Amino acid sequence: MAGHSKWKNIQNRKGAQDAKRGKVFQKMSRELYVAAKSGGGDAETNPSLRLAIEKSKSFNVPNDVINRAIDKATGAGADENYEEVIYEGYGPGGVAVLVYCLTENRNRTGPNIRVAFNKNGGSLGETGSVNYLFNRKGRLFVERINDTDEDSIMLAALEAGAEDIESTEEGFEIITEPGTFIDVKEALETQGIQFISAEVEMIPTIYAELQDEQAEQFEQMIEALEDDDDVQDIYHNASE
Numbered sequence: 001m002a003g004h005s006k007w008k009n010i011q012n013r014k015g016a017q018d019a020k021r022g023k024v025f026q027k028m029s030r031e032l033y034v035a036a037k038s039g040g041g042d043a044e045t046n047p048s049l050r051l052a053i054e055k056s057k058s059f060n061v062p063n064d065v066i067n068r069a070i071d072k073a074t075g076a077g078a079d080e081n082y083e084e085v086i087y088e089g090y091g092p093g094g095v096a097v098l099v100y101c102l103t104e105n106r107n108r109t110g111p112n113i114r115v116a117f118n119k120n121g122g123s124l125g126e127t128g129s130v131n132y133l134f135n136r137k138g139r140l141f142v143e144r145i146n147d148t149d150e151d152s153i154m155l156a157a158l159e160a161g162a163e164d165i166e167s168t169e170e171g172f173e174i175i176t177e178p179g180t181f182i183d184v185k186e187a188l189e190t191q192g193i194q195f196i197s198a199e200v201e202m203i204p205t206i207y208a209e210l211q212d213e214q215a216e217q218f219e220q221m222i223e224a225l226e227d228d229d230d231v232q233d234i235y236h237n238a239s240e
Contacts, residue, residue, distance in 0.1 A: 020226075021060075027232055028056040029069040030102050034082050036073035050182060051200055058198055080104060087113045088130045091221050091236065092121035092214040096130035098202055099225055100233040109230040116228065120221030121214070133237060134202040137163070138181030141196040142188070144171040153193065160187035171196070175203075204237035 032052045039046035043053055049070070056066050085106060087099040097117075103109040114124050142153060153172055154165050161180035166173040176184045178200050185198055210218055218238060225231050 023227075023229070024059050025061055025065055026229065028052070028059060028061050029065060030082060031232055032056060032066060032069035033073040033080065034084070034102055036070045041070045041074040054182065054185065055199055058195070085109060086127075086131075087124060088127060089117050089124040090122055090130070091117070091238070092217045093208055093210045093238075095122075095208045095210065095218060095236050095238045096133045096204070097122065097221075098131060098134060098233075098235040099231055100235075101228075101230045102232050103230040109228075112228050112230070113225070116221060116224040120224060121217045122221055133206060134204055134235060136178055136200065137203045138174075138176035138178055138184065138198075138200045139203060140172075140174040140176070140181075140185060140188070140198040142172040142174065142193055143196050144169065152191065153188065156187050156191055156193075157184055160184040201233070202235040204235075207237050207239040209239045 032049070035046065035049040035052040039048050041049070043050040053066060082102045082104050083106075085101045085103055087101065087110075089097050089099070091097050099113055101109050101113070116122075117124050142148075144150075148171075150167060150172075154167075157165055157172075157174050160183045162174050162176050162184050163180075164175040166175075174184065174188075181198075181200050185195070188195075215238070218236075222234060222236070225234050
């Protein structure tokens with residue numbers, strides 16, 4: 001992982017998700033279902049659902065898939081009971097890893113996650129063992145193109161409540177508090193700005209460096225976790 005830019009990692013992740021489009025749609029449908037069932041089907045009054053819809057759209061989930069998941073959750077026959085379970089552990093080289101799952105069967109999910117760690121040079125930890133190394137933030141990436149107006153992007157983001165903006169050759173990384181994420185995103189969208197990635201996620205406060213062999217083993221572990229139907233999100237602090 002050493003030497004890879006976060007922009008390259010985003011592109012690689014998006015490419016992998018495109019190759020597994022059906023699985024991504026399934027995972028996002030589950031997340032939409034849980035959000036709508038717990039807080040109602042109106043995104044205006046249900047912040048969790050609004051975030052789930054925004055996240056689904058960032059993965060190009062079609063509107064009919066989104067609407068079906070919401071309708072299923074709010075209909076009379078909504079009988080699926082998922083719970084969020086967070087697993088914390090370490091990958092090769094001591095990389096901190098958070099795995100967010102939605103499952104109706106902990107007895108299936110837990111062993112599967114443990115196997116993915118153990119088979120790839122990692123190990124599960126206790127609750128709280130690595131969570132403290134991350135902060136929950138909104139993060140938006142805007143690619144720099146020839147006609148990008150840097151000043152207008154920064155001004156719009158800051159006025160909408162952005163916490164921090166980093167400008168690089170590739171583009172702009174905009175950090176927000178979770179509560180202002182949607183406001184910042186919509187403020188930029190009104191200017192016609194598109195995002196490479198826009199999510200509320202767990203951002204590391206420190207990073208771990210991996211050697212080439214460790215990086216390969218770590219990527220295998222991430223792939224194994226992503227292939228699990230119960231896994232929704234994976235966060236880690238491997239150096240980008």
